[in-house]
Amino acid sequence: xxxxxxxxxxxxxxxxxxxxxxxxxxxxxxxxxxxxxxxxxxxxxxxxxxxxxxxxxxxxxxxxxxxxxxxxxxxxxxxxxxxxxxxxxxxxxxxxxxxxxxxxxxxxxxxxxxxxxxxxxxxxxxxxxxxxxxxxxxxxxxxxxxxxxxxxxxxxxxxxxxxxxxxxxxxxxxxxxxxxxxxxxxxxxxxxxxxxxxxxxxxxxxxxxxxxxxxxxxxxxxxx
Amino acid sequence: xxxxxxxxxxxxxxxxxxxxxxxxxxxxxxxxxxxxxxxxxxxxxxxxxxxxxxxxxxxxxxxxxxxxxxxxxxxxxxxxxxxxxxxxxxxxxxxxxxxxxxxxxxxxxxxxxxxxxxxxxxxxxxxxxxxxxxxxxxxxxxxxxxxxxxxxxxxxxxxxxxxxxxxxxxxxxxxxxxxxxxxxxxxxxxxxxxxxxxxxxxxxxxxxxxxxxxxxxxxxxxxx
Numbered sequence: 175x176x177x178x179x180x181x182x183x184x185x186x187x188x189x190x191x192x193x194x195x196x197x198x199x200x201x202x203x204x205x206x207x208x209x210x211x212x213x214x215x216x217x218x219x220x221x222x223x224x225x226x227x228x229x230x231x232x233x234x235x236x237x238x239x240x241x242x243x244x245x246x247x248x249x250x251x252x253x254x255x256x257x258x259x260x261x262x263x264x265x266x267x268x269x270x271x272x273x274x275x276x277x278x279x280x281x282x283x284x285x286x287x288x289x290x291x292x293x294x295x296x297x298x299x300x301x302x303x304x305x306x307x308x309x310x311x312x313x314x315x316x317x318x319x320x321x322x323x324x325x326x327x328x329x330x331x332x333x334x335x336x337x338x339x340x341x342x343x344x345x346x347x348x349x350x351x352x353x354x355x356x357x358x359x360x361x362x363x364x365x366x367x368x369x370x371x372x373x374x375x376x377x378x379x380x381x382x383x384x385x386x387x388x389x390x391x392x393x394x395x396x397x398x
Numbered sequence: 399x400x401x402x403x404x405x406x407x408x409x410x411x412x413x414x415x416x417x418x419x420x421x422x423x424x425x426x427x428x429x430x431x432x433x434x435x436x437x438x439x440x441x442x443x444x445x446x447x448x449x450x451x452x453x454x455x456x457x458x459x460x461x462x463x464x465x466x467x468x469x470x471x472x473x474x475x476x477x478x479x480x481x482x483x484x485x486x487x488x489x490x491x492x493x494x495x496x497x498x499x500x501x502x503x504x505x506x507x508x509x510x511x512x513x514x515x516x517x518x519x520x521x522x523x524x525x526x527x528x529x530x531x532x533x534x535x536x537x538x539x540x541x542x543x544x545x546x547x548x549x550x551x552x553x554x555x556x557x558x559x560x561x562x563x564x565x566x567x568x569x570x571x572x573x574x575x576x577x578x579x580x581x582x583x584x585x586x587x588x589x590x591x592x593x594x595x596x597x598x599x600x601x602x603x604x605x606x607x608x609x610x611x612x613x614x615x616x617x618x619x620x621x622x
Contacts, residue, residue: 265617377608384601393489
């Protein structure tokens with residue numbers, strides 16, 4: 175690890191007011207570094223990492239610079255070591271417990287998503303309001319619970335992140351249940367905005383919105 | 399429709415250099431309006447629509463103002479009419495043909511996703527490189543084709559939007575195939591950035607990135 179600053183102790187002092195875009199890019203750098211390690215690379219320059227992630231090299235250095243000194247001039251970053259550091263920064267160096275509400279096609283896919291599991295995101299509970307689903311063993315071997323048991327399950331299983339994969343009309347109701355159960359982080363797959371108090375954080379996955387952006391551009395920019 | 403400007407004819411002249419954030423919000427307004435119609439609302443004020451979508455009212459008026467005059471002072475927007483107008487703007491007033499590559503859990507979920515179908519996004523082809531999957535009838539009754547047949551299928555089935563749900567290591571290869579087949583819009587679910595020429599547009603769905611943002615915030619902002 176010679177030449178790479180040990181950031182463990184001083185990391186948190188430095189990491190204040192980090193732009194969300196930086197956090198997003200760190201997550202992308204991490205994935206790219208995983209791929210590079212898989213391909214046998216031991217070091218990577220900020221230029222190459224930047225090119226692979228489609229940002230400029232100065233941005234890579236600035237993003238990492240918020241958290242310490244990770245590279246060696248003329249050598250670049252150690253692929254394995256930088257992954258470890260980013261894992262610490264993003265707090266993905268431990269497991270997180272997820273509860274998924276809405277066990278349709280998408281919810282089912284998430285319950286058995288390899289990428290989630292391998293990254294330490296563990297689906298520990300599944301919920302639905304459909305009497306035919308409740309009590310069944312769902313994908314990934316997880317029992318589907320009654321949505322009314324959410325509060326109890328959050329406490330018993332230490333659910334830290336709530337995942338909403340219900341139809342849009344149920345999303346706010348489910349969000350309220352998570353908030354009442356003191357779950358402070360929600361990943362919302364339903365294509366509407368949910369209202370939560372400031373103590374709760376929401377990230378939205380709007381894939382139908384992204385499709386709309388593509389169709390808009392196809393027609394307006396490419397004449398599709 | 400009295401009081402609502404007919405934008406059909408002049409729409410495209412006005413719609414130049416629209417910020418992407420505006421397009422994203424239009425897509426959200428549309429979804430919220432759908433919900434409101436379902437709940438029986440006939441009109442909505444910009445204040446209420448803004449609150450529901452968590453933007454400020456001036457932003458709603460500005461976003462819509464790029465494309466014409468849609469509201470009536472003191473009355474607000476006609477819920478049904480505004481949906482129609484936004485559909486036109488976003489070019490989602492017609493069907494679009496999607497080709498999905500990587501028929502794992504996520505790809506399978508997309509092939510039978512109700513929201514996609516009901517919104518006019520039609521999965522017309524599915525591809526994989528797994529010999530055990532190729533030739534099988536996949537979810538939604540769609541035959542899973544050999545990835546090597548992508549170019550042929552794009553032409554035969556008029557695939558307009560490519561969807562990548564492969565592992566990250568295969569994403570760039572698949573993107574190259576879409577580009578070679580003249581598919582100019584790609585929805586990328588793999589958590590890495592793919593490289594495409596300027597004539598091709600990519601939207602990324604990074605749900606593991608969103609989880610990383612949540613864990614970062616849980617630890618740094620809430621002390622989780």
